[in-house]
Amino acid sequence: MRTFDDFAVGQVIVHSDWPVSAEDIIAFAREYDPQPFHVDPQAPEAAITGGLIASGWHVAAIFMRTMCDAFLVDSTSMGSPGVDTLKWRTPVRPGDTLSARSTVLEVKPSKSRPDRGIVRFRHDVTNQRGETVMTLDNPILFGRAR
Numbered sequence: 001m002r003t004f005d006d007f008a009v010g011q012v013i014v015h016s017d018w019p020v021s022a023e024d025i026i027a028f029a030r031e032y033d034p035q036p037f038h039v040d041p042q043a044p045e046a047a048i049t050g051g052l053i054a055s056g057w058h059v060a061a062i063f064m065r066t067m068c069d070a071f072l073v074d075s076t077s078m079g080s081p082g083v084d085t086l087k088w089r090t091p092v093r094p095g096d097t098l099s100a101r102s103t104v105l106e107v108k109p110s111k112s113r114p115d116r117g118i119v120r121f122r123h124d125v126t127n128q129r130g131e132t133v134m135t136l137d138n139p140i141l142f143g144r145a146r
Contacts, residue, residue: 001074002071002074002142003075003076003144004076004107004109004116004117004119004142004143004144004145005144005145006145007104007107007142008104008107009104009106009107010103010104011103011104012101012103012104013070013071013101013102013103013104014070014099014101015063015066015069015070015100015101015102016066016070017097017099018098018099019095019096019098020054020062020092020093020094020095020096020097021094021095022095024054024058025038025053025054025055026052028055028057028058028061029055029058032055032057033055037049037052038052038053038054038058040052049091050091051093052093054092054093054096056088059088059092059098059125059134060086060136062098062125063098063134063136066100067102070102071102072140075142076143076144077141077142078116078141078143079140079141080139080140080141081139081141082139083136083137083138084137084138084139085135085136085137086134086135087134087136088133088134089134089135090132090133092127092133096128097127097128098125098126098127098133099125099127099128100123100125101123101124102121102122103121103122103123104120104121105120105121105122105137106118106120106139107119107120109144114144115143115144116141116142116143117144118139118140119140119142120138120139121137121139121140122135122136123135
């Protein structure tokens, strides 16, 4: 189990790859973000984006899943107070495979609660061409080793 004490500034955690299909893009969008360029590759709006593209929220959800698999589920994570920055840089298209990595920017023990601390991360998500599709910075609260 990964605890606060297992993180160090500069540490990089690589997530597993995640393929994205047209069916995945459309299913997510129909449920959560039904804009035409997310649900219909023939929509006039899709011409503006160069075809079907994934919702940014779909990309964020994929990233969250890979982060859970990479280190959150088997940790003392106590959640996050929020997201400092979230930027979608390049559209995700059918057939893309997403890769993510989380870099530790800061490790700060709590002064008032010595049983926990905040780890601040920079997360980068790229496609198979190495293009950055999303960046996200956020702190996560972790329990300390006992």
